[in-house]
Amino acid sequence: MLAALPIAEPDPLWALISSFRQDRRTDKIDLVVGVYRDASGQTPVMQAVQDAEASLAAAAASKSYRALSGNPVFNDGMSRLLLGEGAEALNRQCTIQTVGGTGALRILADFIALVSPHATVWNTNPGYVNHRPIMTAAGLAVRAFRWQENEAGLDLVAVVADLGEARQGDVVLLHGCCHNPSGIDPTPEQWRLLAKLCKDKGLIPLIDMAYQGFGDGIGEDAAGLRHFAQKFDTVLVAASCSKNMGLYCERTGAAMVIAPDRDPLANIRATLERITRANYSMPPEHGAAIAAHLFENPGMWLAELEASRRRVAEIRCTLADALAGCGAPDKFQALRRQKGMFSLLPLDQRQMNRLREDFGVYGTANGRINIAGLLPRDVERLADALRAVSSSPSFVRAAKASA
């Protein structure tokens, strides 16, 4: 059997993380790992989470199996966080707890494959590196539609052109906020246009909400999703608590299916539970119990999340100022406007290699950097390194070729 095992390349992101760890330079800068870091470079356990854990430990009664769809208080809190208190769609949705946002995506992919096996999933390009593998692992066809216009912003003309080829019943995978990797989010007007486009073509929205609270605010970041929920009979939502609660390793997320009305909800729940049952049976309790506690006592959590959001927004501006100050090309100024933890640098793979080899700055080969990994003391040095590599011959050639 093992003789037939195909060679699997190591995951390129984890390979990069491993070479960062082995790099002996003391001034190296890690902009690869997709986690929030505070100004001292730590990925802290939020105080609100520590308090929740303390009270959970004090109250722990049993580790017996929980429900197939996870913690009901968590599921209820997630649906309200995503759709907003009092939203009409709360009455026609089913939410189950999943193993992180990734688990939510996979459960929904299996759900789509069951209900609509011939649907194509339309994925943004550039896009989140794991979306395509998750969808194809469930047997679904995936096609890409263009998202980013150079460094500037959303390329709506290209979106309309590419989705023009989508067929009725196809699924459009949108990032709820803080697009990974570009940081380019639709404006409210663009969300409305996207909704109209999908509706006119009979497409099903699948919205991946992995960074709620890291863009413009916890409610603001859900505005696009909430608009879709108002306008559509059917919406699929994958949500993660990894970033906005800092629960990365606790693997805490949720999958939501919004239906036209209440009638199919029991069957949707039973179907989702069948899918999880054949997979991991039920999700782990700890992260969801913490999140449920935060939903019941949100004050400190929301304040800590807001502080993290502000740090990311501020470090974007500080970096953009430093880039302007050192004479780097104007293209880099788009970093200032983009949202959330990630941006794509206007650099090609050779320049990213040079950034790593000559300056000890680690981003992914496609130019993605995690802004939240940048410490205030490294801003000037990063700006100088970016200016240096962007004036290298390959950049000038690339700029001319695209002009």
Ligand SMILES: Cc1ncc(COP(=O)(O)O)c(C=O)c1O
């Ligand atoms: C766009 C997007 N979706 C989903 C995920 C997965 O989140 P989780 O770590 O909760 O599985 C990530 C994580 O980086 C992400 O960036």
